Amino acid sequence: MKLRPLGATGLNVAPIGLGAAQLGSSEYEHSGKIVFRALDLGVNYFDTARGYWDSEIKLGKALKGERENVIVSSKTTGKTKSEAAQHIDESLERLQTDYIDNYHLHALSDLDDVDVRLGGPLEALIEAKEAGKIRHIGITGHTFPSVLVAALNRFDFETLLVPLNIVEREPLAELIPLAIKKNVGITIMKPVATGLLPAPLALKWLMNQQIAVAVPGATTVSEMEQNVGIGNLADFTLSADEDAEVAKWALNLATDRCRICMECLPCPSDIGIPGTLGTDVMYNHYRSMGPAKFAVFPWELSRVEGEWQEREATIAKIDDHAACDSCMQCESRCPYNLPIVSMLRSMSPNMKDMLDIWSKESSKV
Ligand code: SF4
Ligand code: SF4
Incomplete structure (x- = not known):
């Protein structure tokens, strides 16, 4: 390079x-x-x-x-x-x-x-x-x-x-x-x-x-x-096709990418919204790898164990739909107009799957 x-x-x-x-x-x-x-x-x-x-x-x-x-x-x-x-x-x-x-x-x-x-x-x-x-x-x-x-x-x-x-x-x-x-x-x-x-x-x-x-x-x-x-x-010059791809991704992800700006906080249910939508490294691994590769990845199990309780608690808070339905404060504050509640809800089943996979792996955990 x-x-x-x-x-x-x-x-x-x-x-x-x-x-x-x-x-x-x-x-x-x-x-x-x-x-x-x-x-x-x-x-x-x-x-x-x-x-x-x-x-x-x-x-x-x-x-x-x-x-x-x-x-x-x-x-x-x-x-x-x-x-x-x-x-x-x-x-x-x-x-x-x-x-x-x-x-x-x-x-x-x-x-x-x-x-x-x-x-x-x-x-x-x-x-x-x-x-x-x-x-x-x-x-x-x-x-x-x-x-x-x-x-x-x-x-x-x-x-x-x-x-x-x-x-x-x-x-x-x-x-x-x-x-x-x-x-x-x-x-x-x-x-x-x-x-x-x-x-x-x-x-x-x-x-x-x-x-x-x-x-x-x-x-x-x-x-x-x-x-x-x-x-x-x-x-590094982008071809016309690559330029078009860049424009497409910029448009498609404009309201699907958390910028970690923190403006949505505080959340009355104490959900760490930026940390969940924007910086959850383990979740990003799951999304990028897919469940099959995720299941055979050589996880640092001490870290998995350390995050376990907090992840279970986050899932429970996201799944309390009544709490969010009567609130919606975060979405009115987000300067990027992210559909925060539906984004969180779409993560919940995957987060449960992550825990299931790690449980099976772990007699280990
Ligand atoms: S809608 Fe839900 S996630 Fe958003 S601030 Fe309210 S309780 Fe928190
Ligand atoms: S306000 Fe929107 S972009 Fe900013 S941290 Fe919250 S969800 Fe992410």
């Missing part, structure tokens, strides 16, 4: 990286092979976070011996200086390294959060950089791009991690141009809209944007190979 500069960091990145959240879904024997194949294929940017289950641990184990050849990114959701400082030390330990190339303030949610996180937590990152524990400081966010615009206007962050794909183009209006103007390294999450978009088309479209690196996840070695295959293309 032809390397691109990561803003003004002095680092050069292959345009297809690996988003490590999905490493938390499978046993190390499986997830480690994905990292090894990524290395073989020239991937040099690995994006993880404390919040991505045990992915820091698995990534640290798989990258041993390759540390100086790769760029590792992680994140803290800490709200105070001491919490963020502790998170950096924990990330270093879990990643088995004495420096992290790129450390982010993770998931800035609104302008109040910008005030909080650019206070003590940012001070902790600046001190960690001075101490050589981290080398560059970045921000991430899923909500409205204006939140990250405000953050970029207050501090010279070196990198940015933001969702961008065929459906979610809002960052192209103001955020990405500002980042380009400030020479911030632009890294992209959700490039295939958590599996809703066909990866080859979505990544090829993205390679045409002024970004440094996209970090799609991969649940198999062949997915990793497919993603890098797009990064290796000599020409």
Whole structure:
């Protein structure tokens, strides 16, 4: 893959990286092979976070011996200086390294959060950089791009991690141009809209944007190979047919893709709507793989077990149709006009099937 500069960091990145959240879904024997194949294929940017289950641990184990050849990114959701400082030390330990190339303030949610996180937590990152524990400081966010615009206007962050794909183009209006103007390294999450978009088309479209690196996840070695295959293309120009496909997907998913903006909350039934519709990694695996492949996937069973009760509780809340029928507050608040209640109800049988499959697998669970 032809390397691109990561803003003004002095680092050069292959345009297809690996988003490590999905490493938390499978046993190390499986997830480690994905990292090894990524290395073989020239991937040099690995994006993880404390919040991505045990992915820091698995990534640290798989990258041993390759540390100086790769760029590792992680994140803290800490709200105070001491919490963020502790998170950096924990990330270093879990990643088995004495420096992290790129450390982010993770998931800035609104302008109040910008005030909080650019206070003590940012001070902790600046001190960690001075101490050589981290080398560059970045921000991430899923909500409205204006939140990250405000953050970029207050501090010279070196990198940015933001969702961008065929459906979610809002960052192209103001955020990405500002980042380009400030020479911030632009890294992209959700490039295939958590599996809703066909990866080859979505990544090829993205390679045409002024970004440094996209970090799609991969649940198999062949997915990793497919993603890098797009990064290796000599020409990213879309054909007329591909342009038409892009337009079709943008239209079809416009009211079917949760942007994780949080505007629908609070829910009186305490359903975590954005986490269910937008970021339920295990559900996305089920949807992408289908039940047959899902049943034979080498799940990280400790994680399955950890999520079990919460998933059962979510199903019960979704299935309480009377509660939603008399409420509908979320749909009136959603700026993207998503049919939230019917989307949740369509997930419920699949979530039950996931639990059934895992039960059968698990004498194990
Ligand atoms: S309609 Fe249902 S999901 Fe939406 S806010 Fe009300 S209780 Fe929550
Ligand atoms: S359901 Fe709508 S309001 Fe809620 S997080 Fe998703 S896009 Fe935002």
